[in-house]
Amino acid sequence: MPYYLPTLSVLDLVGGAVALAVAYAAYKYNRLVGGSVPAFLGLSFSLLGLGLLLQGVLAGMLFAHPDIAYARLFMVSSYLYLLLQVAAYLTLAVGYTGITYSAEPFALSLTALLGPGMLAPTGIALTAPFPIVLRRAFVIDPTFFDAIQLASILLLALVVFDAIQLRSKGSFSALVLSAFSLMLAGHAVMLAYPMGFLDYYLIGSAVRFAGFALLLIFLLRGRHIG
Amino acid sequence: MARRKPGRSRLRMYHDVLEIISKDGGRARFTKVLNESGIPYDRFLRYEEELERRGLIAEARDGDARYLEMTREGLRFLEELRRMERFLKDLGLGL
Numbered sequence: 001m002p003y004y005l006p007t008l009s010v011l012d013l014v015g016g017a018v019a020l021a022v023a024y025a026a027y028k029y030n031r032l033v034g035g036s037v038p039a040f041l042g043l044s045f046s047l048l049g050l051g052l053l054l055q056g057v058l059a060g061m062l063f064a065h066p067d068i069a070y071a072r073l074f075m076v077s078s079y080l081y082l083l084l085q086v087a088a089y090l091t092l093a094v095g096y097t098g099i100t101y102s103a104e105p106f107a108l109s110l111t112a113l114l115g116p117g118m119l120a121p122t123g124i125a126l127t128a129p130f131p132i133v134l135r136r137a138f139v140i141d142p143t144f145f146d147a148i149q150l151a152s153i154l155l156l157a158l159v160v161f162d163a164i165q166l167r168s169k170g171s172f173s174a175l176v177l178s179a180f181s182l183m184l185a186g187h188a189v190m191l192a193y194p195m196g197f198l199d200y201y202l203i204g205s206a207v208r209f210a211g212f213a214l215l216l217i218f219l220l221r222g223r224h225i226g
Numbered sequence: 227m228a229r230r231k232p233g234r235s236r237l238r239m240y241h242d243v244l245e246i247i248s249k250d251g252g253r254a255r256f257t258k259v260l261n262e263s264g265i266p267y268d269r270f271l272r273y274e275e276e277l278e279r280r281g282l283i284a285e286a287r288d289g290d291a292r293y294l295e296m297t298r299e300g301l302r303f304l305e306e307l308r309r310m311e312r313f314l315k316d317l318g319l320g321l
Contacts, residue, residue: 029310033303035237037319038310099319163318172316224313 005063007202009056011209016052018212018219019045025224040095044088051084082148089155096162149191156184172218179218182211238320239265239273240282241311244304247283247296256285256292 026042029035058077062070160180167173186208192200219225234242246262247254260270274294277283282300286293296304314320 025313029306029313032306033237033310035235035310037314041317041319096318166318166320171312173318176316176318218316222312222316224309 004198004202005059008205009059009063011202011205012052012056012059014056015205015209015212016049016054016056018216019049019052021219021225022215023049025219037095037099040091044091044095047084047088047091051081051088054084055081079144082145086148086151086155089152089159093155093158093162096159096166100162100165145193146191149187149193152187153184153191156180156187160184172222175214175218179211179214182214183208186211236273237307239263239269240277241304241307243270243273243277243294244282244296244300244307247294248301248304252296252301253286253293256294259294 023042023045026038026045030038030042054077058070058074062074160177163173163177163180167177186204186206188204189207190201190204193204242263243259243265246259250258260267263270265273274283274285277300278285280299280303281297282303284295284297286295311320
């Protein structure tokens with residue numbers, strides 16, 4: 001699949017740049033005006049953006065240098081990226097939930113939800129289309145991958161639910177809600193990846209990228225960056 | 227989970243005070259700002275002092291009348307607050 005790595009690299013790099021642009025806008029307002037809300041937005045989108053950029057750069061490097069060293073590096077970075085992703089969504093969900101509701105033991109309920117009994121290990125058969133040297137890059141523990149994706153789905157579902165509860169008459173609120181919903185849908189599609197459906201990761205990335213594209217439209221049309 | 231009763235943050239109070247002054251052309255009577263903002267008197271005095279300390283408003287007297295004037299810095303701050311409010315509102319959040 002010659003298109004896989006460059007496509008993934010572009011989607012992640014552009015998505016990461018958009019996430020960092022959202023973080024930049026949030027930090028800019030936080031620096032000029034203050035307030036805790038832009039601070040949590042800035043932190044969550046920074047984590048997401050850094051993770052995506054890391055993954056995008058390494059996917060590009062692996063495409064340019066398909067050797068075992070880069071394959072190992074890509075695999076390690078994938079774990080780091082998944083952890084950054086879940087940390088970003090957790091920050092976002094805690095922030096949104098904190099604003100919507102009175103304090104709830106959110107982290108506790110999440111741990112209960114993601115207990116080992118819930119996530120059965122899935123088989124992995126996705127490396128066949130790649131040269132043997134590149135297969136190592138995609139050998140991610142399927143249980144870990146699915147756990148992270150499930151956590152991301154749950155956290156993003158919470159953000160979408162909170163955003164619906166908090167929905168305002170802002171000019172671009174429907175656009176932003178659609179962006180979060182597409183990111184959520186993207187992670188749902190990615191769940192099929194460890195079951196051997198390699199293309200689903202790319203399709204999921206593309207759907208999530210569509211969400212970032214909507215966020216970019218929001219930033220540009222609202223003149224929050226530039 | 228019970229929906230939290232929406233309270234006004236400090237930034238929201240700043241925003242409301244500055245908006246009232248802005249609507250009066252950058253200079254409004256103290257009592258008008260106090261009444262329209264709906265902030266209790268003691269807290270209003272604290273916010274007024276903070277806004278003055280940050281150079282966003284200045285107090286002026288015209289005979290017995292007491293006025294609050296917005297400074298150029300205050301106008302810039304209000305514009306940033308408005309943009310930030312739009313940003314957060316679109317994200318489903320608020321000041």
